[in-house]
Amino acid sequence: MGDAPAPRRLRWLGYAVAILGILVAAYFISDIALSRVEQPSYCPRCHEVRAQYLAWKVSSHSQINCLTCHGGDNSSLRRWARRRVEARNYIIHLLGKAKYPYQKNLVPEDQVCGECHSPNREVTPSGDLIIPHRKHTTVTGTPCAACHVDVVHLRAAKRLEVAIEKAGGQQEKAFQILAQELQHLGPKDRLPLMGACMGCHNGKKAPDKCAICHKKLDIPADHKAKDWVYNHGTKARQDIHYCVYCHAVLLDVARPGETITLLQGVRGNPFCVNCHSQRPVTHGPDFKLKHKFRAQEDLEGCLVCHDAEKRDKMSLRGVVRCSDCHHTPVTHPPNYRRIHPNIVMREGAGQCFKCHDTTSCSYCHTSGRVGLP
Structure with missing residues (x-):
């Protein structure tokens, strides 16, 4: 077999050049397009991050590009990994599938903060606070973002939720309210809240004494x-x-x-x-029997720790819920205390122990109040 005719070779060569040209054009077009998307001025076009943009614009970091803190190093591999995420998020936005308000928190790593800030800087907070900055950064290894996570974005998503409620659900009006509020925030509003300190100063990880x-x-x-x-x-x-x-x-x-x-x-x-999260001293061995009286007097006090039903958020781990026992309400007749021994002997105690335990029995049967049958 001889070589393919010259016109055919030229045609395939033309196809290859065209495909290569399309790929090169796509590379530069996508690079230009994504570079444009990466500019701070482009951020407010997507309402998912518009609140964070408004907060950044009035912060001390307003002259710093978003990617300086949130982009990582600008190596080719890291850049294209980042842009895959950007392209995916852009498609999600176009499809209307993005969550709103935007809650994702892209926390900068310490080395990013270290490009401008020294971990050894001395800090003298206002008021009566004692904050040994160097000890936190170099001795305990506390991440910068643990204390300063909202120094730029000022809990923007949370503030936007409040603004939406004030605006009666009107998003554009909510953004106007948020922008006005951010303009009037002072230095104190940008300081870490005491709760950020107490996340570590809980008596276990770090001392919790006020002094x-x-x-x-x-x-x-x-x-x-x-x-x-x-x-x-x-x-x-x-x-x-x-x-x-x-x-x-x-x-x-x-x-x-x-x-x-x-x-x-x-x-x-x-x-x-x-x-x-610990058992109170008032909850003695017989509290399961007596708790109904406490609940009748102060149910709100009980629900500070206990939940009536299963709760998705704000639940204390290991704390009994009311529904653990009261999922199927049982109404005993007035004379049940007198007749229950016969019922237990006939039907067993399995049904009783769905709510009661042995302390319920011993409260009466071992204290001299009632003899064993």
Whole structure:
């Protein structure tokens, strides 16, 4: 067989050149297009990150490109890995499948912050705070973002949720409200919340004593009462803001400007959870029998720790829910205490132990109140 005719070879060569040209053009077109997408001015075109853009624009980092903090190194491999994500997110946006408000938090790594900030810098906070910055960065290895995660974006997604409620669900009006609010924020609004400190200073990972972080302590008079540890719940139910003014909630529990509920103030607060996740001294061995009386008097107090039903968020691990026992309400007749021995002997105690345990039996049968049958 001889060589293919020259016209055929030329035709295939033309196809190859055309395909190569298309690929080269696609490369440069996509590179130009994605480079455009990576500019901060392009961000507000997608409402998913418009709130974060508005916050960045009024921050001390407003002259720093987004990718300086969120892009990683600009090597070819890393750049195209990043752009695959950008292209995917852009398609999700075009299809209307993006979540809103945008909640994803692309936290910069320490080496990114280190390009501009020294970990050895001395910091003198205002007020009575003691924050040994160098110890946190070089000794304990605390990530920069653990304390400064919202120094630029100012909890924008949370603020937008509040603005949407104020705007009656109108997104464009909500963005206007958010932009005005961000313009009036002061330096204090950009400081880490106390909850960020308490994420580590929980008494286990780091000391939780007030004097560790504060030079001066103005302890309220009611805190000095001997029974304060047992009776502070009454004050908390009256005004939980009185408590969280010092014992601040975590960053992701309450939205800026939102009224704190009792449940948020306790369960979102490591200062409270450290105690509230343990069995209270009032819950003695016979508490399962007596708890109905406590619930009748103060059900709200019970629900600070316990949930009536299964809850997706804000639940304390290992704490019994009401529905664990009361999923099938049982109504006993008035004379049940007198006749229940016969029922147990006839049907067994399996049904009883769905709610009761042996302490329920021993409360009466081993205390001299009632003899064994």
